[in-house]
Amino acid sequence: MNDRGPITILTTGGTIDKDYFDALSAYHITGSAAPALLAAARVTHPFEIVEVARKDSLDLTDEDRNRLRDAVARARGDRVVITHGTDTMAATARHLAPAAGKTIVLAGAWSPARFAESDAPFNLGMAFACCQTAPPGIYIAMNGTVFRGDEAVKDRDRGSFVPIPAHGG
Amino acid sequence: MNDRGPITILTTGGTIDKDYFDALSAYHITGSAAPALLAAARVTHPFEIVEVARKDSLDLTDEDRNRLRDAVARARGDRVVITHGTDTMAATARHLAPAAGKTIVLAGAWSPARFAESDAPFNLGMAFACCQTAPPGIYIAMNGTVFRGDEAVKDRDRGSFVPIPAHGG
Amino acid sequence: MNDRGPITILTTGGTIDKDYFDALSAYHITGSAAPALLAAARVTHPFEIVEVARKDSLDLTDEDRNRLRDAVARARGDRVVITHGTDTMAATARHLAPAAGKTIVLAGAWSPARFAESDAPFNLGMAFACCQTAPPGIYIAMNGTVFRGDEAVKDRDRGSFVPIPAHGG
Amino acid sequence: MNDRGPITILTTGGTIDKDYFDALSAYHITGSAAPALLAAARVTHPFEIVEVARKDSLDLTDEDRNRLRDAVARARGDRVVITHGTDTMAATARHLAPAAGKTIVLAGAWSPARFAESDAPFNLGMAFACCQTAPPGIYIAMNGTVFRGDEAVKDRDRGSFVPIPAHGG
Numbered sequence: 001m002n003d004r005g006p007i008t009i010l011t012t013g014g015t016i017d018k019d020y021f022d023a024l025s026a027y028h029i030t031g032s033a034a035p036a037l038l039a040a041a042r043v044t045h046p047f048e049i050v051e052v053a054r055k056d057s058l059d060l061t062d063e064d065r066n067r068l069r070d071a072v073a074r075a076r077g078d079r080v081v082i083t084h085g086t087d088t089m090a091a092t093a094r095h096l097a098p099a100a101g102k103t104i105v106l107a108g109a110w111s112p113a114r115f116a117e118s119d120a121p122f123n124l125g126m127a128f129a130c131c132q133t134a135p136p137g138i139y140i141a142m143n144g145t146v147f148r149g150d151e152a153v154k155d156r157d158r159g160s161f162v163p164i165p166a167h168g169g
Numbered sequence: 170m171n172d173r174g175p176i177t178i179l180t181t182g183g184t185i186d187k188d189y190f191d192a193l194s195a196y197h198i199t200g201s202a203a204p205a206l207l208a209a210a211r212v213t214h215p216f217e218i219v220e221v222a223r224k225d226s227l228d229l230t231d232e233d234r235n236r237l238r239d240a241v242a243r244a245r246g247d248r249v250v251i252t253h254g255t256d257t258m259a260a261t262a263r264h265l266a267p268a269a270g271k272t273i274v275l276a277g278a279w280s281p282a283r284f285a286e287s288d289a290p291f292n293l294g295m296a297f298a299c300c301q302t303a304p305p306g307i308y309i310a311m312n313g314t315v316f317r318g319d320e321a322v323k324d325r326d327r328g329s330f331v332p333i334p335a336h337g338g
Numbered sequence: 339m340n341d342r343g344p345i346t347i348l349t350t351g352g353t354i355d356k357d358y359f360d361a362l363s364a365y366h367i368t369g370s371a372a373p374a375l376l377a378a379a380r381v382t383h384p385f386e387i388v389e390v391a392r393k394d395s396l397d398l399t400d401e402d403r404n405r406l407r408d409a410v411a412r413a414r415g416d417r418v419v420i421t422h423g424t425d426t427m428a429a430t431a432r433h434l435a436p437a438a439g440k441t442i443v444l445a446g447a448w449s450p451a452r453f454a455e456s457d458a459p460f461n462l463g464m465a466f467a468c469c470q471t472a473p474p475g476i477y478i479a480m481n482g483t484v485f486r487g488d489e490a491v492k493d494r495d496r497g498s499f500v501p502i503p504a505h506g507g
Numbered sequence: 508m509n510d511r512g513p514i515t516i517l518t519t520g521g522t523i524d525k526d527y528f529d530a531l532s533a534y535h536i537t538g539s540a541a542p543a544l545l546a547a548a549r550v551t552h553p554f555e556i557v558e559v560a561r562k563d564s565l566d567l568t569d570e571d572r573n574r575l576r577d578a579v580a581r582a583r584g585d586r587v588v589i590t591h592g593t594d595t596m597a598a599t600a601r602h603l604a605p606a607a608g609k610t611i612v613l614a615g616a617w618s619p620a621r622f623a624e625s626d627a628p629f630n631l632g633m634a635f636a637c638c639q640t641a642p643p644g645i646y647i648a649m650n651g652t653v654f655r656g657d658e659a660v661k662d663r664d665r666g667s668f669v670p671i672p673a674h675g676g
Binding site for chain 2: 047
């Protein structure tokens with residue numbers, strides 16, 4: 001299951017990449033946490049990391065999302081992981097056009113990867129497996145669940161992604 | 170993608186569950202690391218955890234593996250994660266009969282989950298996603314790769330699972 | 339060396355206590371990190387924790403510092419640890435009047451205690467030992483050094499506390 | 508308080524330095540954890556690290572302890588930290604002759620420094636402060652307490668160092 005080229009990791013920022021800088025007395029999105037997470041996970045599968053943005057996802061613009069869509073299209077292989085802030089992850093999933101034959105998985109974290117206790121490594125692991133095993137399409141991997149990209153929303157109060165509530169009738 | 174009942178986690182021991190006990194001046198397999206890992210990952214997907222063994226995988230017997238096969242058959246849903254030591258993970262994957270309609274994923278860790286730097290959360294995340302997205306069958310999720318259960322072996326020198334070398338001819 | 343009553347820990351906030359809250363997409367000073375740090379350190383020495391403030395140290399007022407001075411005076415034993423933000427730690431050390439017979443140690447952290455890699459546990463350990471072994475007086479324990487309270491300043495550029503430069507002449 | 512040369516750290520092994528090696532399916536004492544702990548603690552105080560042994564402290568011999576005593580005598584400054592296994596830490600403290608003018612502090616850990624939750628950084632911080640502030644002599648810094656070297660024993664059942672029980676009469 002391992003002969004389709006590298007997995008492409010596109011990074012956009014978000015909580016997963018937040019570090020703390022004393023000089024600012026504030027959290028700040030820094031370089032991607034992905035390399036350290038993949039090293040700790042002893043990943044030997046080929047991968048490449050491309051930074052598309054470095055933003056809180058509330059600050060991502062349509063232009064950023066178009067650049068992300070282009071980066072997906074340019075990815076060398078057919079498996080793409082996107083690290084992304086949680087606030088607009090679902091919006092970005094809808095913005096991405098399905099790319100023929102590609103399995104695209106968005107993941108992020110509720111706690112920065114630099115925290116001793118964070119969901120970042122588990123979520124990145126989910127994304128890594130999902131892009132290898134799911135049919136082409138767009139997915140969100142958060143809170144232990146693989147969602148279709150068009151079926152999940154962030155429930156801020158519950159601190160969890162949930163399926164979009166069905167409409168009554 | 171989320172309506173097929175709980176994910177069943179069968180635990181057998183292995184490095185992932187090793188703690189250190191001063192009284193023994195030695196590592197020792199303790200209760201499963203899975204609950205703490207799933208809590209840190211903020212998993213809201215339904216799951217159940219069943220302990221089948223608590224052993225270094227070199228000590229697992231055919232009887233243990235038969236009990237594991239039975240536990241897979243009894244699992245309520247059709248998605249099963251097995252945490253397992255690395256030494257005989259591939260042997261167990263071959264011992265398990267494909268269970269009709271079930272997606273079974275074995276995962277473990279090279280470093281105990283209690284270590285500050287461990288591949289355990291990433292690997293468990295891979296297993297969680299794989300069992301939700303891969304077709305029925307038996308898989309091994311290690312080192313960033315989802316392998317078919319019959320195609321991977323542990324390469325102790327490289328510290329990695331690798332595909333079984335193809336036979337020449 | 340252990341018969342002089344509990345060690346009193348006065349908490350005021352600062353980086354050491356910063357958590358990250360997704361709902362705010364920002365850091366926030368939360369309850370003291372001291373109880374978790376002391377539990378991880380397996381501290382059996384008697385101690386008591388009193389919250390005096392919960393602020394970035396740039397926001398501490400003279401009134402806050404007066405309350406801190408009162409809390410030092412009221413401490414049951416003669417050994418006091420103060421957790422404090424780094425920005426005005428030296429100013430607070432100068433504000434505190436030497437309390438007859440008491441050994442008072444200020445400590446904080448450059449990285450939040452919740453980070454996987456933080457100076458918080460080491461610094462709290464320094465403060466705990468210093469208050470047990472140093473003569474009465476006011477001290478700052480940061481960056482591996484025990485400073486007298488009137489001899490250290492924060493050097494933001496170097497990310498370290500340093501002795502006050504001697505005046506030339 | 509900072510003009511007496513580097514702090515000398517003598518390492519002897521013990522739980523604090525235990526790593527886990529899959530190839531052995533067992534723990535193993537590896538190189539000292541001190542450099543990583545001091546880096547995380549952002550220590551800028553001058554120090555030097557000298558490896559004297561790399562053993563479980565139950566395996567330390569009188570010859571090892573004599574070499575340790577010699578290393579204390581040879582230390583450039585008058586402040587010495589010794590990292591040591593817990594089982595015979597008290598015996599080593601008694602074996603060391605008080606070295607004129609030197610403050611010597613033994614510390615170790617109940618959990619390996621590589622664990623996510625370990626007492627190692629707190630204990631090393633205690634030792635670092637104690638050697639800077641305590642009068643010349645031999646000390647043990649464990650479980651949040653600075654003991655005189657001749658007054659503490661390991662209480663394995665409580666998982667803590669405790670004062671030697673006073674003799675009745």
